[in-house]
Amino acid sequence: MTVELERVNEIIDCYSAERMHALAILQDIQREYNFLPREALEQTAQRLGVPEGEIYRMATFFKSFSLHPKGKYVVKVCLGTACHVLGGPRILESLERELGIEAGETTPDGMFSLEAVRCLGACALGPVVVVNEEPYAHTTPDRAVKLVRRMTASESEPGVGPPDETPSARPAADPSSAPSSG
Numbered sequence: 001m002t003v004e005l006e007r008v009n010e011i012i013d014c015y016s017a018e019r020m021h022a023l024a025i026l027q028d029i030q031r032e033y034n035f036l037p038r039e040a041l042e043q044t045a046q047r048l049g050v051p052e053g054e055i056y057r058m059a060t061f062f063k064s065f066s067l068h069p070k071g072k073y074v075v076k077v078c079l080g081t082a083c084h085v086l087g088g089p090r091i092l093e094s095l096e097r098e099l100g101i102e103a104g105e106t107t108p109d110g111m112f113s114l115e116a117v118r119c120l121g122a123c124a125l126g127p128v129v130v131v132n133e134e135p136y137a138h139t140t141p142d143r144a145v146k147l148v149r150r151m152t153a154s155e156s157e158p159g160v161g162p163p164d165e166t167p168s169a170r171p172a173a174d175p176s177s178a179p180s181s182g
Contacts, residue, residue: 003039071113080119083126094141
């Protein structure tokens with residue numbers, strides 16, 4: 001991946017190259033590149049007039065930052081207490097098998113990154129899987145695998161749209177539980 005230092009400078013300039021905005025600058029750089037490239041961190045330190053170590057400390061202290069490229073789809077599986085009890089670990093295991101990677105890794109093709117997170121703050125919706133900031137409530141191992149397969153299919157087959165399962169804060173209605181009309 002080529003890091004365009006002009007783009008990094010534009011981001012830094014949005015914050016007037018002020019040291020007090022270092023965290024926001026790093027957030028914007030990560031949003032741009034999907035991780036924090038070394039060259040961008042060095043440029044940020046230089047432009048803000050701070051030691052590189054200070055920028056690296058911020059980049060490694062906060063869990064939301066990554067020093068390694070992430071996949072096009074970042075899949076987070078909640079393992080907080082409620083999600084854990086409701087099956088979060090089984091979902092994670094299913095996705096690890098399906099993607100051929102472990103939590104914390106990215107597929108060799110750069111398509112998926114898989115993360116285990118401690119809590120997403122959506123306990124009533126658990127178990128929750130989040131894909132690129134879109135939550136999927138009341139997920140099962142089977143639903144999670146199907147979601148990933150649909151994303152893969154939409155990438156490899158022209159004309160195939162995005163996943164047909166819409167992200168939702170509410171579970172999909174179960175037709176078997178609908179009252180009969182008879």
